[in-house]
Amino acid sequence: MRIPNHIGIIPDGNRRWAVQQGMTKDMGYNEGLNPGLELFKVCKEIGVKELTYYGFTVDNTKRPTVQTKAFTKACIDAVKMLSREDASLLVVGNTASPMFPKELLPYTKRKDFGKGGMRVNFLVNYGWNWDLGNLNQNTSINRSNIIKHLNSWDVSRVDLIIRWGGRRRLSGFLPVQSIYSDFYVIDDYWPDFKAKHVYDAINWYDKQDITLGG
Amino acid sequence: MRIPNHIGIIPDGNRRWAVQQGMTKDMGYNEGLNPGLELFKVCKEIGVKELTYYGFTVDNTKRPTVQTKAFTKACIDAVKMLSREDASLLVVGNTASPMFPKELLPYTKRKDFGKGGMRVNFLVNYGWNWDLGNLNQNTSINRSNIIKHLNSWDVSRVDLIIRWGGRRRLSGFLPVQSIYSDFYVIDDYWPDFKAKHVYDAINWYDKQDITLGG
Numbered sequence: 001m002r003i004p005n006h007i008g009i010i011p012d013g014n015r016r017w018a019v020q021q022g023m024t025k026d027m028g029y030n031e032g033l034n035p036g037l038e039l040f041k042v043c044k045e046i047g048v049k050e051l052t053y054y055g056f057t058v059d060n061t062k063r064p065t066v067q068t069k070a071f072t073k074a075c076i077d078a079v080k081m082l083s084r085e086d087a088s089l090l091v092v093g094n095t096a097s098p099m100f101p102k103e104l105l106p107y108t109k110r111k112d113f114g115k116g117g118m119r120v121n122f123l124v125n126y127g128w129n130w131d132l133g134n135l136n137q138n139t140s141i142n143r144s145n146i147i148k149h150l151n152s153w154d155v156s157r158v159d160l161i162i163r164w165g166g167r168r169r170l171s172g173f174l175p176v177q178s179i180y181s182d183f184y185v186i187d188d189y190w191p192d193f194k195a196k197h198v199y200d201a202i203n204w205y206d207k208q209d210i211t212l213g214g
Numbered sequence: 215m216r217i218p219n220h221i222g223i224i225p226d227g228n229r230r231w232a233v234q235q236g237m238t239k240d241m242g243y244n245e246g247l248n249p250g251l252e253l254f255k256v257c258k259e260i261g262v263k264e265l266t267y268y269g270f271t272v273d274n275t276k277r278p279t280v281q282t283k284a285f286t287k288a289c290i291d292a293v294k295m296l297s298r299e300d301a302s303l304l305v306v307g308n309t310a311s312p313m314f315p316k317e318l319l320p321y322t323k324r325k326d327f328g329k330g331g332m333r334v335n336f337l338v339n340y341g342w343n344w345d346l347g348n349l350n351q352n353t354s355i356n357r358s359n360i361i362k363h364l365n366s367w368d369v370s371r372v373d374l375i376i377r378w379g380g381r382r383r384l385s386g387f388l389p390v391q392s393i394y395s396d397f398y399v400i401d402d403y404w405p406d407f408k409a410k411h412v413y414d415a416i417n418w419y420d421k422q423d424i425t426l427g428g
Binding site: 057059060062063128129132135142146167168169170171172175176178179180181182183184208211212213214 | 271273274276277342343346349360381382383384385386389390392393394395396397398422425426427428
């Protein structure tokens with residue numbers, strides 16, 4: 001079976017899940033923590049080499065304060081939770097903005113935790129336009145070197161993107177690394193994560209041909 | 215009903231269609247011409263303001279010569295066909311490369327044909343890295359101005375991408391304009407185009423919320 005090297009995760013639907021449960025929207029984010037850990041373990045078990053979580057974006061920070069506080073806290077907690085596992089961890093995002101949580105600054109250079117191993121990237125206060133902001137017209141940009149000119153240079157090309165919550169869009173997720181990605185959408189909301197979702201996505205991915213645009 | 219302003223078209227599956235019909239792969243491209251015209255007419259009728267066809271890419275030109283010749287001819291024929299309609303037509307791609315067909319050079323500045331009207335863009339020898347090649351680190355890039363720094367600056371943000379041929383990936387299609395696009399996949403191959411495909415996509419799009427990342 002062909003296992004994707006790098007899986008991108010768009011864990012959408014926390015707010016819709018909360019509303020469905022009769023909670024306020026902001027209460028959904030905390031419910032995404034355990035799914036994040038379970039997903040990490042499933043991916044490690046099947047031999048995925050790199051995993052990128054879409055934490056929150058610069059766009060997201062325009063939401064009501066009660067929500068921005070809740071998803072920021074959930075991201076801080078998630079990164080700390082992952083730092084107790086065996087992983088090579090990196091937080092990527094615009095640290096120059098006040099919306100970037102200071103608690104995560106120590107994670108913005110890749111570092112091994114535990115025995116190291118799977119590369120785990122967490123996008124925090126990430127912006128697609130921030131990411132593209134260093135591309136330079138004096139540099140010859142091509143398929144093989146463009147990633148190293150991005151602000152997210154330490155995140156590799158993504159093979160498979162899995163999005164929860166039913167929406168069929170990238171919403172600014174790593175536009176360059178996603179150029180050739182296969183895109184699998186799960187209708188369930190992220191807090192309703194099941195390991196089966198990942199197995200379904202992997203089985204589907206195994207049947208895709210990979211041409212990288214050729 | 216909410217109609218997308220700008221639809222992106224990925225007309226995939228010509229080669230698989232040809233093989234299915236017992237033809238050689240290169241013979242599939244010509245069968246994409248009539249679908250392209252029919253799609254144009256359907257989009258015009260429902261009030262779409264801009265339409266972008268994914269013709270061929272720099273990546274595609276690495277295929278066997280008999281195929282590159284066939285898809286290049288199909289693109290030339292398609293642009294000429296569209297120039298006999300009422301449309302504001304533009305061909306976008308890397309004209310500096312020998313793979314760009316000279317016959318299409320006159321179309322690389324937007325021009326009204328007939329009574330003008332719908333903006334119709336045709337990507338020919340397009341490369342995502344070529345498109346990003348003029349982004350300049352001295353410029354402050356943001357959501358509202360980034361498109362004007364692209365080589366495809368005269369192509370607007372895409373609301374809905376429809377891909378034929380079952381693959382769930384963008385394959386380098388306008389990475390910046392597609393940041394927030396909704397993505398609809400049709401399993402039928404492009405030569406089996408039916409107007410119903412577009413109506414199905416439009417009905418689905420009408421039910422999506424549009425947040426532009428917010």
